[in-house]
Amino acid sequence: MASDTLAHEHDIAHNQESGSWKGGSEPFKASYGKLMMWYFLLSDAFTFSGFLIAYGALRFSVPTWPVPDFVFSTFPGGFHHKPLLFVTVMTFILLASSFTMVRAVQEGHRENQRGVVVWMLWTVIGGIAFLDCQAWEGKTLMGGEHMTIKQNPFGTHTESGVYLMGDGHDIKEGDTFKAGQSYLIHQHDGKFAPLQYKVTEGDDAGVVKEQKMGPKAFGALFFFITGFHGFHVLSGIAFLLIICLNSATGLYVKRRNGYEMVEKIGLYWHFVDLVWVFVFLCFYLL
């Protein structure tokens, strides 16, 4: 009995020195840094969810919303009417950079320093290419189409009708349209020039009306949410470069933990890709 108690007390003493409460064992068999990266990403997921849910609530709160295939239909080189082509290219760039990140982590696990550095550099290139695409998209929308966080010239028809004038771009006098079709109000001499049209169906048939600006929230939500995602990509590139440099100088060789830093930044980078899946869904697909 006495020896049992002693043995038991000895166990407790032993546990206090090296047990879970003293940091002796890793909870969930993951290192502190990796576990905290997971919880940071969880909190970041809630932040992004908050934004996307706000987008959904505001979208549901207005009668019409600009049709994404119409809004996002330009392509570099002066191409128009290529719905969703450019954003699909952007998505592929980010997916590809996610793949190169996986490869960097795998090379890290087998302590291949050269492989880690090369694949991380490819990831950085992918990230920069993605940011370039976002910059071009923003430039086209703001500079060319005059959508800003305060105004949105992308409107949507709620009735069928026929245009009484052309805008010198896509719309000619006499063109017909149906309810649910989106339009872009172009600027002439620095001012928006909404077109007049005659309603052809419904209660107001025969009445002459003028194009209205689209819901303001669209511009603000688009630039804010894709901008916040772009900021994550930008900071991700900064961290990737730092860790790539540390890998190149051999800092992680000494640690002998299979390049765990690369694995941690990999988690962050995949999360950025994961968020893009839902930004892509909400803004471009639905």
Added chain:
Amino acid sequence: MSHLTYEQSKGIATKTILILAGITIFEVLFALLGKGYLVDGVHISGWITGGAMIALSVVKAYLIIYEFMHMKYEVPGLVKTVLLPVFLLVWAVIAFLAEGNYWNNSRANVKNAVKSEIVK
């Protein structure tokens, strides 16, 4: 961490990225088909295309989290503490979309929208 060999995990990564790319192409084609861009005169209800695209996005999210982020190889406790809180969002989505819809339906009841904000 995982018991896979280097070659095996390399193969899984290649396979996963190809599936992700395939799903993305499929999603875009589905979005365009539903709106009548691909085949003239063919339109599919927004509820069907929307539902399909949401389901496919969830599949993509699963692949990224489980294969790329290696959630598949973590212990169950870690998986639960990270993934279970996310399900709280399901109600947030339903509640806020319903709320947005209510605002939209209430627009018809707003008389003199500008004046009503002025007290006296």
